[in-house]
Amino acid sequence: ACVVSAPKNLQSYEKNNLQKSIQIGVLGASGYTGSEIVRLLANHPYFGISVMTADRKAGQSIASVFPHLITQDLPNLVAVSDADFSKVDAVFCCLPHGTTQDIIKALPGSLKVVDLSADFRLRDTAEYEEWYGQPHRAPELQKEAVYGLTEILRREIQNARLVANPGCYPTSIQLPLVPLLKANLIEYSNIIIDAKSGVSGAGRGAKEANLYTEVAEGIHAYGVTRHRHVPEIEQGLSDVTESKVTVSFTPHLMPMSRGMQSTIYVQMTSGVTVDDLYEHLKIFSENEEFVFLLEKGVIPHTRNVRGSNYCYMNVFPDRIPGRAIIISVIDNLVKGASGQAIQNLNLMMGYPENTGLLYQPLFP
Numbered sequence: 001a002c003v004v005s006a007p008k009n010l011q012s013y014e015k016n017n018l019q020k021s022i023q024i025g026v027l028g029a030s031g032y033t034g035s036e037i038v039r040l041l042a043n044h045p046y047f048g049i050s051v052m053t054a055d056r057k058a059g060q061s062i063a064s065v066f067p068h069l070i071t072q073d074l075p076n077l078v079a080v081s082d083a084d085f086s087k088v089d090a091v092f093c094c095l096p097h098g099t100t101q102d103i104i105k106a107l108p109g110s111l112k113v114v115d116l117s118a119d120f121r122l123r124d125t126a127e128y129e130e131w132y133g134q135p136h137r138a139p140e141l142q143k144e145a146v147y148g149l150t151e152i153l154r155r156e157i158q159n160a161r162l163v164a165n166p167g168c169y170p171t172s173i174q175l176p177l178v179p180l181l182k183a184n185l186i187e188y189s190n191i192i193i194d195a196k197s198g199v200s201g202a203g204r205g206a207k208e209a210n211l212y213t214e215v216a217e218g219i220h221a222y223g224v225t226r227h228r229h230v231p232e233i234e235q236g237l238s239d240v241t242e243s244k245v246t247v248s249f250t251p252h253l254m255p256m257s258r259g260m261q262s263t264i265y266v267q268m269t270s271g272v273t274v275d276d277l278y279e280h281l282k283i284f285s286e287n288e289e290f291v292f293l294l295e296k297g298v299i300p301h302t303r304n305v306r307g308s309n310y311c312y313m314n315v316f317p318d319r320i321p322g323r324a325i326i327i328s329v330i331d332n333l334v335k336g337a338s339g340q341a342i343q344n345l346n347l348m349m350g351y352p353e354n355t356g357l358l359y360q361p362l363f364p
Helices: 013-019 032-041 099-106 125-132 139-144 150-158 168-182 230-241 274-286 334-348
Strands: 022-027 047-053 090-093 112-115 162-164 191-197 247-253 260-267 291-293 311-317 323-330
Touching: 022 032, 032 047, 032 334, 090 099, 090 334, 099 112, 099 139, 112 334, 125 139, 125 230, 150 168, 150 334, 162 334, 168 191, 168 230, 168 247, 168 260, 168 274, 168 311, 168 323, 168 334, 230 247, 274 291, 274 311, 274 323, 323 334
Parallel strands: 022 047, 022 090, 090 112, 112 162, 191 247, 291 311
Antiparallel strands: 191 260, 260 323, 311 323
């Protein structure tokens, strides 16, 4: 067997890493979102990784799990139960929902935590149990958690100890809709969302439905009528309107590794035009580092945000009078997960939110 090890003649990343001012733990580093955290933090000037956990890969190097990270000389993976958090300042928790609650409860209370699971996104614990099929075991933390949609809730995030990082679909949907709902430019009823994701959105676990021969050369809907991101989307939109918002949402799996597109059909309020929507989104995006409104008529494409923390969007007239079509695209692993998590922790630790995230999209 070929043993993968980091080259010894490279500048010592580990030494520089441990000299960085904020020491980070990455829990669940062997999954896709965990590996993206590690990749993105490689060039972060203040965050250094000192603890990485992966129970089933304990004792292995990160390079043996993800060969593309071979140049990073980092500590070996350990089981969560064996991790030493005594010198850690903040944690990214990339563990599955359900597991996360117990782990975060056991962490030192001094740690800042960004949780990438769904465990703390829904404020109503009864709603969590309804959608995730198990009771919430950390309601006291649920009350403390702040929802981490950075562009909308940055003030609350700055003062938080525990941030619930949004899901990928809710991020791509709320970023264009929240500003328009706040301005009362669109109706909160009759919102229809057709969304598409790359296969990495389903996680790294072995599943027959995600095998190459099952996914390639086709597209299929899943979670029809009952996807777990629905209550998260509705919660965020309802907060803006102060009315109960319901949406029609259907996600689809695309034969690509990463990327997400949400096509959103909305009813404009009386007297509002598509130009009004465009101008309002322009004002919103001009003040945001990672939200970019394309020129009129340009259709957003997932390949143009691949590997980046950007959200590209645009708005178009529907052929049905009074309706508009909004299209947004993100990389589901970056802006939809790990990039937004770093953006949030930057705020929590008092750094500019774009620190370490100004990667340009990959192309081709």
